[in-house]
Structure formats: structure tokens, C-alpha cells
Amino acid sequence: MRDVAVVSFAQSRHVRREPDRNEVEILMPVVREARERSGLGRGEIDFVCSGSTDYLAGQSFAFVAGLDAVGAWPPICESHVEMDGAWALYEAWVKIQTGYADSALVYGFGKASMGDLPEVLALQLDPYVLTPLWPDAVSLAALQARLCLEGGVVSEGAMAEAAVRDRRNAKDNPFAQVKGDFEAAKLLGEPFHVAPLRKHDCAPISDGAAAVVIAAGDVARRVCKRPAWITGFTHIAEPQDLGVRDLTRSRSTEIAAEKAGVGKGPVDVAELSAPFTHQELLVERALGLGGATKVNPSGGALAANPIMAVGLVRVGEAARRVQDGSARRAVAHATSGPCLQQNLVCVLEG
Amino acid sequence: MSEAPHSLTAPHKLEYTYKRSTGPILGRFFGGLRDGRILGVRRPDGRVLVPPKEYDPDTGVALSELVEVAPTGTVVSWAWVAQPREKQPVGRPFAYALVKLDGADTPLLHAVDSGGDAKKLRSGLRVRARFAAERTGTLRDIEAFEPAEGAKAEAGWPRALAQKDLPEPLEILKVPVKLDYLYSAGQAATRFLRAIAEGRLLGQRCPVDGKVYFPTRGACPEHGVPTEGEPVDVKDRGTIVSYSIVRVPSENLAVELPFAAITVLLDGADSTFTHVLSEAKLEDVHMGMRVQAVWLPREQWTTSMRNIKFFKPSGEPDAPFESYEAHL
Numbered sequence: 001m002r003d004v005a006v007v008s009f010a011q012s013r014h015v016r017r018e019p020d021r022n023e024v025e026i027l028m029p030v031v032r033e034a035r036e037r038s039g040l041g042r043g044e045i046d047f048v049c050s051g052s053t054d055y056l057a058g059q060s061f062a063f064v065a066g067l068d069a070v071g072a073w074p075p076i077c078e079s080h081v082e083m084d085g086a087w088a089l090y091e092a093w094v095k096i097q098t099g100y101a102d103s104a105l106v107y108g109f110g111k112a113s114m115g116d117l118p119e120v121l122a123l124q125l126d127p128y129v130l131t132p133l134w135p136d137a138v139s140l141a142a143l144q145a146r147l148c149l150e151g152g153v154v155s156e157g158a159m160a161e162a163a164v165r166d167r168r169n170a171k172d173n174p175f176a177q178v179k180g181d182f183e184a185a186k187l188l189g190e191p192f193h194v195a196p197l198r199k200h201d202c203a204p205i206s207d208g209a210a211a212v213v214i215a216a217g218d219v220a221r222r223v224c225k226r227p228a229w230i231t232g233f234t235h236i237a238e239p240q241d242l243g244v245r246d247l248t249r250s251r252s253t254e255i256a257a258e259k260a261g262v263g264k265g266p267v268d269v270a271e272l273s274a275p276f277t278h279q280e281l282l283v284e285r286a287l288g289l290g291g292a293t294k295v296n297p298s299g300g301a302l303a304a305n306p307i308m309a310v311g312l313v314r315v316g317e318a319a320r321r322v323q324d325g326s327a328r329r330a331v332a333h334a335t336s337g338p339c340l341q342q343n344l345v346c347v348l349e350g
Numbered sequence: 351m352s353e354a355p356h357s358l359t360a361p362h363k364l365e366y367t368y369k370r371s372t373g374p375i376l377g378r379f380f381g382g383l384r385d386g387r388i389l390g391v392r393r394p395d396g397r398v399l400v401p402p403k404e405y406d407p408d409t410g411v412a413l414s415e416l417v418e419v420a421p422t423g424t425v426v427s428w429a430w431v432a433q434p435r436e437k438q439p440v441g442r443p444f445a446y447a448l449v450k451l452d453g454a455d456t457p458l459l460h461a462v463d464s465g466g467d468a469k470k471l472r473s474g475l476r477v478r479a480r481f482a483a484e485r486t487g488t489l490r491d492i493e494a495f496e497p498a499e500g501a502k503a504e505a506g507w508p509r510a511l512a513q514k515d516l517p518e519p520l521e522i523l524k525v526p527v528k529l530d531y532l533y534s535a536g537q538a539a540t541r542f543l544r545a546i547a548e549g550r551l552l553g554q555r556c557p558v559d560g561k562v563y564f565p566t567r568g569a570c571p572e573h574g575v576p577t578e579g580e581p582v583d584v585k586d587r588g589t590i591v592s593y594s595i596v597r598v599p600s601e602n603l604a605v606e607l608p609f610a611a612i613t614v615l616l617d618g619a620d621s622t623f624t625h626v627l628s629e630a631k632l633e634d635v636h637m638g639m640r641v642q643a644v645w646l647p648r649e650q651w652t653t654s655m656r657n658i659k660f661f662k663p664s665g666e667p668d669a670p671f672e673s674y675e676a677h678l
Contacts, residue, residue: 059364114531115531129401192432
């Protein structure tokens with residue numbers, strides 16, 4: 001395996017609705033910042049990979065416009081995944097492992113405010129037996145939450161505490177959307193949104209973008225004082241049908257954590273991308289994190305949820321803490337699909 | 351840089367119907383729903399999957415033994431939708447639920463309609479399928495499940511199905527999709543569209559090499575840098591760089607067939623764009639031909655590219671090949 005490290009990261013300020021800028025205009029300064037921070041010139045980046053979904057814009061091949069933010073003439077080596085940017089990062093990492101590239105620019109972007117996101121997400125489901133019923137993403141998460149609550153796997157109190165923790169942590173994050181000091185008891189007095197979920201159990205809907213530059217061994221050492229080395233990187237998927245899965249645990253996260261070697265050493269920081277409080281608790285458990293781990297110092301997905309970028313933001317936030325020396329070893333998690341169907345785990349070390 | 355304008359917005363509707371081939375297992379499942387019956391499939395270990403699958407989710411073994419399960423079952427989990435969306439199965443507050451039908455080993459996702467009363471829902475609730483009077487072979491043939499407290503789990507489910515008892519398969523499942531969006535043009539396009547509403551054509555200059563891009567997109571697609579400088583006016587006349595004679599009809603076509611689709615390099619721009627040529631004999635159209643825009647009457651101008659009806663020959667002598675060679 002080649003040594004590969006995150007050398008730079010940039011993100012937009014995540015907001016409920018970007019009133020004035022389109023996707024490319026949101027993305028452009030982010031890509032520029034990541035590129036400038038990487039210390040690599042435009043001709044020095046071998047591969048570009050992005051994550052987005054055309055359904056956010058309701059337009060096929062909408063992702064191609066994102067290339068305006070990169071500049072693609074003379075032609076560049078480029079790829080795209082219809083997934084969160086964290087999976088684009090995985091593809092770029094594999095590309096570097098193959099030896100066909102020594103560096104890569106990865107970005108993810110989404111302007112969810114143009115449509116009804118929970119409804120749009122019904123289109124990622126089985127098109128024969130699920131999409132025709134139009135189950136929105138929040139309702140599906142609520143079904144899972146009830147199984148967890150009634151099965152004694154989580155409690156409403158612990159779910160509220162997760163929201164309190166993330167929102168408090170997000171106070172130090174200028175890019176986060178939902179932040180502040182809240183009390184669990186007060187949150188639990190709020191009405192249900194989609195019972196058994198309350199508003200605080202659900203990640204916000206955000207417009208935003210993120211970009212990361214990764215590089216192999218010598219290149220990373222040349223441009224970065226303290227590269228965040230990727231020492232474990234795996235993603236695992238479960239079946240699409242909710243009925244055949246155990247929704248009260250995240251088996252795919254457990255397997256990914258095992259394969260990525262999360263437990264091989266102490267974890268100083270973990271950045272989790274779970275968009276619902278009960279899912280955050282399931283992921284935390286599946287990763288086997290102990291009390292010494294600082295979870296979601298950025299606030300996690302519950303504080304800002306730029307869909308298709310939120311997972312890549314987790315990698316960037318984890319890498320940032322390795323680079324600034326506040327963490328020696330960090331774990332980033334990303335998820336995709338209904339009820340934690342697919343999960344990605346990335347281990348970063350200084 | 352001029353002040354950032356508030357973005358123009360426009361509604362966008364995405365609407366189409368997927369026609370999906372069903373295959374041997376789901377085809378019978380949908381055929382069964384059309385008959386008012388619910389089918390599952392037996393796995394090698396004897397357990398019954400509902401909805402049925404062609405392959406075992408654990409082992410990947412092909413499955414074929416279809417069985418019928420009961421229209422009654424038990425709620426395993428539920429989510430209360432206090433504000434249903436238009437496309438969702440029930441028009442008043444309802445629950446999405448995982449329902450384990452009698453005779454099945456896996457739960458089915460569907461809706462439970464308790465008359466809008468959340469208090470009637472609980473895990474363990476007995477429910478019964480309410481089939482639609484007119485059925486076409488889709489899960490929507492079950493309008494919803496309803497509370498059925500008295501409905502005991504009857505013995506005898508699942509029922510084996512002899513070949514003659516199998517429903518006629520549905521070959522194609524139609525899945526309509528309709529989504530509503532509100533687009534925002536963004537800053538660059540808003541500036542461009544506001545200008546065209548005043549009869550001006552705006553381009554923007556790449557800060558790296560000075561090339562002028564038209565229409566304004568906010569970024570130089572070559573260098574990936576924002577075109578932040580003052581926009582520049584581009585002329586409404588230019589040179590045909592390439593063309594095609596269109597004889598095939600398509601929807602929303604504003605001109606009559608046949609017509610010439612042209613790639614135009616406007617005077618003052620360094621990028622081409624595509625429009626329609628009219629008031630010209632098709633056999634006369636050629637590369638290098640000079641053309642000019644024909645605008646709608648001024649009182650009809652809006653923030654739209656449609657303000658230019660079409661291009662027509664300007665009568666000027668042809669442009670030299672070298673002037674547009676780089677754009678071929």
C-alpha cells in the first residue's frame with residue numbers, strides 16, 4: 001500500500017438556503033481554497049473526483065457543471081460518483097494506490113434547498129416496492145428510531161444529549177448551521193416532528209460544499225508540514241430492503257471499523273456523519289469508541305448537513321485536527337442510503 | 351466587481367414515468383396485488399420474504415417458491431406522519447409502518463391509516479390490508495393497512511401455491527415520478543439575464559487570459575477561476591462556426607422544420623453558443639457566414655434568452671476562416 005495523506009481541506013459556510021449563489025458559485029471558492037492550501041499548482045494535481053446527486057437539481061448530468069469550478073481545459077483526468085464526496089475520496093485514494101496518480105482533488109457539493117430533500121431521497125430507494133410509496137427520509141429514520149427505542153438500544157434522553165453535545169461543539173465551528181447551548185430536558189418537551197423523532201433528532205437541511213486534496217508519500221511530505229495519513233479506509237453496504245436488516249445496530253459500520261483498524265489504537269477524535277441522533281449513537285457504538293474519544297468536535301452532521309458533502313466534511317474536520325496536532329489519531333465516518341445502509345470509515349494519523 | 355444581485359429564481363418540474371421490467375418473481379407479486387392477494391417467496395431455510403426477492407439476500411441463491419401470505423399482520427415499528435406529502439399513500443395524518451404479515455418472516459413497509467388518530471397506533475397493533483377497488487398491479491393497490499384489533503393470526507399461512515394458483519404476472523411496472531424545484535440562477539446568470547431584459551448581451555472576461563465567455567457563467571471553465579471583473583458587452587452579430595440542418599421534430603420547438611441550428615461566435619466573444627438561423631435558404635448556410643440577432647419586439651422582453659427570436663444573415667461578406675478557426 002502507498003502512503004496517502006490529506007494535505008488540505010476547505011468548506012463553505014453551510015446554510016439552510018443559499019439565496020444568491022448557484023452550486024458552481026458555492027463550490028468555486030471552496031475548490032480554490034483547498035487547492036491553494038495544498039500548495040500544489042493546477043498542473044500538479046493528477047486526478048479530480050467529485051460526489052453529488054443530480055436529483056438535487058432535477059437535471060441529468062447536473063454534476064458536469066461542477067467542473068467549471070475546477071477548470072477542465074486542457075482536458076483533465078476526472079471522475080464522479082453519485083454518492084457523498086467521501087466516496088469520491090475513496091475512489092481517489094484507490095486511484096493513487098494503483099499508481100496512476102500521486103495527488104487528487106476531491107469535492108462534494110449539494111444545494112438541497114432547491115427541492116424537498118426528504119422526498120427527493122425517496123428516489124434512492126428500491127424503485128419497485130419502496131419509491132411508489134414515497135417514504136421520506138425522516139419517516140424511514142423514525143421507523144428505525146422506534147425499533148431502537150422500544151428495543152432498549154437507545155433512549156430519548158441519550159438522543160437529546162447527542163443533539164446537545166453536537167450543537168454545543170458547533171459553537172466553535174464558523175461553518176456550522178445549528179449551534180448553541182441547549183438543555184436535553186427542554187428539547188424533550190418539544191412536540192414530535194415525525195414521531196418518535198423530534199426536530200432536534202434530525203440533521204438540518206443545508207446548502208454547501210467541501211473539498212479535500214490528498215497526495216502520496218513524498219508529495220504530501222513536500223507540501224504539508226504535518227500530513228494526515230490515511231491508515232485505514234473501508235466502506236461496506238447492507239441490503240436495500242429494510243425488512244431483512246437489523247436496524248438496531250450498524251453491522252456495516254462495525255465491519256468497516258474492523259477492516260479499517262479503528263481499534264488498533266486510541267482514537268482522539270471521531271467525526272460522525274449520522275443525520276439522526278439515534279443513528280449517531282448506533283455509529284458511535286459500532287465504531288467501538290470509548291470515553292477518551294472526543295466525538296464530533298465540529299458538531300457533526302447534526303450541526304450542518306450539506307448533503308453529498310457532509311461525509312467529506314467529516315474527513316476534512318478529522319484531518320484538520322491531525323494536522324494541527326490536536327489529535328494524533330482520528331476517525332471519520334460517512335453514511336449513505338436509508339437508515340445507515342452504507343457506511344464508510346477512514347482512519348487518519350499524524 | 352458590481353454588487354451581487356439577488357438571484358433570479360424559476361420553478362422547475364421534473365415529471366416522467368419509469369416503465370420497469372418486473373421479472374419472474376416481482377411480476378407475480380404485482381399480479382397478485384392486482385388480484386387482491388399478497389405473495390412472498392420461501393428461502394432455502396423455510397423463512398418467507400415479503401416483498402419477495404429473486405435472490406436470497408444472505409446467500410445470493412436464486413429463489414422461486416412463491417407462497418401467499420395473509421392480508422393481516424402485526425405492526426413492528428411505525429412513524430407518525432403528521433403532515434403527509436401529496437404523493438404519500440394517505441391524505442390525512444397516518445403512519446408509515448413495518449408490518450409483518452401473518453405467514454411472513456420479514457416486515458413490509460406500507461402505510462397504516464387509523465383515521466388520523468396517532469393514539470390508535472402502537473407496536474404490536476394488528477392490522478388488515480385495505481385494497482383499492484380498482485387495482486393495476488402495484489403496492490398502491492393496497493391503499494393502506496387499517497387497525498384490526500380482532501384479527502387473530504390465523505393458522506394456515508403461508509399457503510403453498512400450485513402452478514395453476516399463481517397470479518398472472520405483471521410485465522411492466524409504471525412508476526410515476528414528479529418533483530418540484532425552485533431554481534436559482536446564481537449571481538452570474540442573474541446579471542446576464544437582467545441585462546438581456548434590457549437588450550444587452552453580457553460576456554465575462556477570464557482574469558487569467560482575458561478571454562470573453564458568453565453567456566456569462568461566473569467561472570472560466572478553462573482555468574476554474576471566477577470571472578469577477580466587470581462584464582463586457584458583446585455584439586448581437588457574429589459568425590457561423592458550424593451548423594446542422596434539423597429535420598427531426600422535438601418537443602417545445604419554437605421554429606418550423608426544417609431549420610438550421612447554428613454555432614455562433616459573437617463579435618467580442620471568445621466562446622461560441624448555439625441558436626437558430628431563420629430567414630435564410632438552408633442551402634445557403636455555410637461556415638463563416640455573417641449573421642445578426644432578430645429580437646422580439648421590445649415590449650415583450652423578459653429576463654430570458656428567448657428575447658432573441660433567431661439569427662438571420664446580416665448580408666456582410668464572409669468572415670475569414672482564421673477568425674473562427676480556433677473554435678472548430
